[in-house]
Every structure is written in C-alpha cells, then in structure tokens.
Amino acid sequence: MQKSSVTNHVHNAILSRRTIRRFTQKQLSLEILKKLVNAARLAPSAANLQPLEYVIVNEKNVCSQIFETLGWAAYLTPRWTPSVEERPVAYIIIVVKDITNKYYPRDVGFATENILIAAEEVDIGSCILYNINRATVREIINAPKEYQIDSIIALGYKAEHPIVEELAGSVKYWRDEQGVLHVPKRKLDDIIHLNGFLER
Numbered sequence: 001m002q003k004s005s006v007t008n009h010v011h012n013a014i015l016s017r018r019t020i021r022r023f024t025q026k027q028l029s030l031e032i033l034k035k036l037v038n039a040a041r042l043a044p045s046a047a048n049l050q051p052l053e054y055v056i057v058n059e060k061n062v063c064s065q066i067f068e069t070l071g072w073a074a075y076l077t078p079r080w081t082p083s084v085e086e087r088p089v090a091y092i093i094i095v096v097k098d099i100t101n102k103y104y105p106r107d108v109g110f111a112t113e114n115i116l117i118a119a120e121e122v123d124i125g126s127c128i129l130y131n132i133n134r135a136t137v138r139e140i141i142n143a144p145k146e147y148q149i150d151s152i153i154a155l156g157y158k159a160e161h162p163i164v165e166e167l168a169g170s171v172k173y174w175r176d177e178q179g180v181l182h183v184p185k186r187k188l189d190d191i192i193h194l195n196g197f198l199e200r
C-alpha cells in the first residue's frame, strides 16, 4: 500500500500554494472557515501556551469594512488593490491575548501556514496580510483591549493563478501584460548548506 498518498497531498498543497489576491465571489461556508481555524488550533505552540484566537468574518458588510483596512501587494506599481468583483469573501483575523509571551509571532507563523495549506488543499486561495490598519480593525471587530490584532488572512476561491519564477536579481513579484502574477523564489541549491558552510 502506498503510505505516502496523504503526505503527497499535503506536499502538493505546499508546493502549489501561492498568495492569491483576486477571488471569485462564491461564498465560503462557515463549516470550511471553522475547519481552517481548527487546523490553526492544532499548530505547534511555544510552551503550548496557545495565545492565539481567531475572528472569522464572513458577513458582506463587515468584509467590506475590513477590506478598507488592508494594504495589498506593496511591490506592484502603480498601486494595486482587488476590484470590487474580485475581493476576498471572508477573513480570519489572528488576535493574540498575551503578547508578553515573546514567542507568539512564531506561533502566528505556524498557525498561519496551517490555515493557508488547509485552504490550498480544498482549492481556496489565501493572502496573509500584515500591512493592515490595526486601530480600525480593532474598532470594526470590537476587540477588547487585552487582545492585540496581529494579522489578517484574506480568503476566497481563486480568480488568479500566480506563477513561480526562478529568482534572478530582484525579489519583487510582478504582473505581466495579461495581469498574471509572477513570483520569484530562490533556487534550492542557493539555500542549502550541505554539512555546513563549506568552500565551493
């Protein structure tokens, strides 16, 4: 029996996931959104302190308000934001209850990736955003003061399919004339140091 079929599924999702910033307007069920948060819930957590909580936003009106707080694709010029008909249809806002836990940003990283990969597995596109207006987000979701707004994951079915490019000089992603996003990534050989930093 091929034991690796599930593993391959996850691995394929890791390889195929790209940041998506254009979405169809098909709604995401609350069941799927909860499934994504459940994937985050089970992520590694430093000292197992589990300081993260998640605000799911799926109401159209609240989605519109959250959208206004987001900064998209800083490398694209002229300034670009999704058009009205390609906006995310849901958000997961990551909030932290105890920021004296100095490891919480690492917890955020693990939890975020679990959400992004779980989404990719069911063909849902995602974009993690850190460039957000936290004060406004706080007001919109009525966050109690002991909660820190960390980041926002924008979600929806994909209306674009970015392409990975071999990095050649610049890390800046770009859109071509057809609007397709190209994302440069470093080569595998450039990031592996086999048995240490040996002379070449």
Ligand SMILES: Cc1cc2nc3c(=O)[nH]c(=O)nc-3n(C[C@H](O)[C@H](O)[C@H](O)COP(=O)(O)O)c2cc1C
Pocket: 017, 018, 019, 020, 021, 071, 072, 073, 074, 127, 128, 129, 130, 131, 132, 162, 173, 183
């Ligand atoms: C910590 C972090 C913050 C990010 N913040 C934003 C953001 O505010 N806006 C945005 O459009 N993309 C944001 N991104 C997405 C990155 O631009 C994207 O991951 C990068 O271009 C690589 O593309 P890929 O995710 O398809 O591999 C962020 C990614 C990370 C990891």
